[in-house]
Amino acid sequence: MAAPARHPCGHRSPFRRRRRPGQPLTAAAARIFYAAPVIDERDRRGHVHGAGPDGERREPGMGSLRGLDFERRASPRSDTSRSWSRQWPWLLALALVAVVLLVVFRRPMADRLWPQTRAQELRAQAEQALAQGRLTATDGSGARELYEAALAMDPDRDEARVGLARVAEAALAQARAATAQDRFADAHAALRLARALSVPRDEARQLENALRKREAAKAGIPELLARAEAAREAGRLTGAAGAALPLYSRVLALQPEDTRALEGREDALADLLQQARAQLREGDLAKATATIAAAAEYDPGHVDLPDTRARLNEELDDVRRNAAADLRAGRLERAAERYRLLATAGQQADADEGLQRVAAAWARRAQVLAGDYRFAAADAALGHARELAPELGAVSEAGHRIERARQAHARSGSRLPPAERERRVKRLLAEAAEAEARGQLLEPPGDSAFDKLRAARAIAPDDAGVRKATARLLPAARDCFERGLRDNNLGLARACLDARTVLEGDAGSLATARRRLAERWLAIGDERLGAGEIAGARAALDAARGLDPATPGLEAFDGRLRAATAPRR
Secondary structure (H helix, E strand, O other): OOOOOEOOOOOEOOOOOOOOOOOOOOHHHHHOOOOOOOOOHHHHHHHOOOEOOOOOEOOOOOOOOOOOOOOOOOOHHHHHHHHHHHHHHHHHHHHHHHHHHHHHOHHHHHHHHOHHHHHHHHHHHHHHHHHOOOOOOOOOOOHHHHHHHHHHHOOOOOHHHHHHHHHHHHHHHHHHHHHHOOOHHHHHHHHHHHHHOOOOHHHHHHHHHHHHHHHHHHHOHHHHHHHHHHHHHOOOOOOOOOOHHHHHHHHHHHOOOOHHHHHHHHHHHHHHHHHHHHHHHOOOHHHHHHHHHHHHHHOOOOOOHHHHHHHHHHHHHHHHHHHHHHHHOOOHHHHHHHHHHHHHOOOHHHHHHHHHHHHHHHHHHHHHHHHOOOHHHHHHHHHHHHHHOOOOHHHHHHHHHHHHHHHHHHHOOOOOOHHHHHHHHHHHHHHHHHHHHOOOOOOOOOOOHHHHHHHHHHHOOOOHHHHHHHHHHHHHHHHHHHHHHHOOOHHHHHHHHHHHHHHOOOHHHHHHHHHHHHHHHHHHHHHHHHOOOHHHHHHHHHHHHHHOOOOOOHHHHHHHHHHHHOOOO
């Protein structure tokens, strides 16, 4: 064991304390200051025992105090106190939050942890509601709702089922009391509640018959019939409560076998359907549709109803055919009117689809006008398209193309001086001829023959050289289109068709070309659908619809595609 540290003068240092190895420093020892004496040679000489140089005895001294450190060390307990003083507000806030959450959510927690207790409480509330006569309530406080909630929470107990049976009996009792007091609306409501809770059918039927007889006795059936006949003769067949058909219906609700009421309703419906046929002859499909629907509500099996509906369907088919013909002929305003007429006649799906076709046609027209740099007319056509189908992809694409055409027109220098304009047109036509000689009709973008010619047309559309180049490149664009169809390269065919749209002014030939390309896309879609490639078939359908929405077979293929993607049950 190592010897304890000693003072140079021979005494043990009062500032050092012997501690065994591994012994922890106590709190008391940690709190005392630490004094580390610094002793130099001069101090050693002053502290050595024995005689000095003169033989005299020297007394021990304290030596130098320069190395002593009297600063008080930090106490661990004081650090802990300061840490607690900083943390206690947060801990208090967390405790308050926990108390608030416990108060707010004590009922849901109790319902989840002890559902039987909650079910017993619901049954007690239901008993109280039943005793007070509150059999049902929209806010859930009625006896029926409370018993059903208790049954859902604790389905193994029969108390709730028995309680619902008692509610049904009480509903029958209320219906009887209301009937005796001529409160017919309350009686009907109580009877509906009793039937909803599965009371015996015989009891419900007997009470219903008694209720109907008492209502008939109080309503004055002869007076109602007289009023109905007078309304029918005046031509007031439906609409207000005093019209003929509502009055006949009221009588038949009270006395379903009343012959006079049955015959009167039959005659009134015949007159109503005759009005519908007259409205069809006048072309007022909206009124005719509403009239036929009203007649079907009163008697779906009327003898004249099938024939009138057949006439309505014929008229609707004529509207569809005429709208499609207007669309193919470019009479877009008229086509839109016909499709809107379908919407008023209740054919909303057909109307929406037709209006999308018209919007696509407007978008194509806007692109053609922008290609001729007739931007005012192009914007007007695009406005019609956006009004009909603002979210249609073809409409958005047309807007982008018009903007690009407008930017190209702005960059082309249409406001250049005449000499500079002529020089630039000649240069563009020369570059177009060079690209044509290299076979670069469409590629690369910006440097192709068609792009160069388009830029020249933007500067001087009436220039003789521009017209000559247009006449020369138009056959090339047509040949390119035919080659794309022949090689089944439909992307190339579409690019060449776009070039033809810029160069060609014959709308009829362009419509034919669009129809041919759309039909080819439909054939591609049919192949994809047969191979189970739904995404490819849908893309082909979209391409065909964007080219020509009136392509024959388009709707049939769309129906097949929808059937293929419909969820299986």
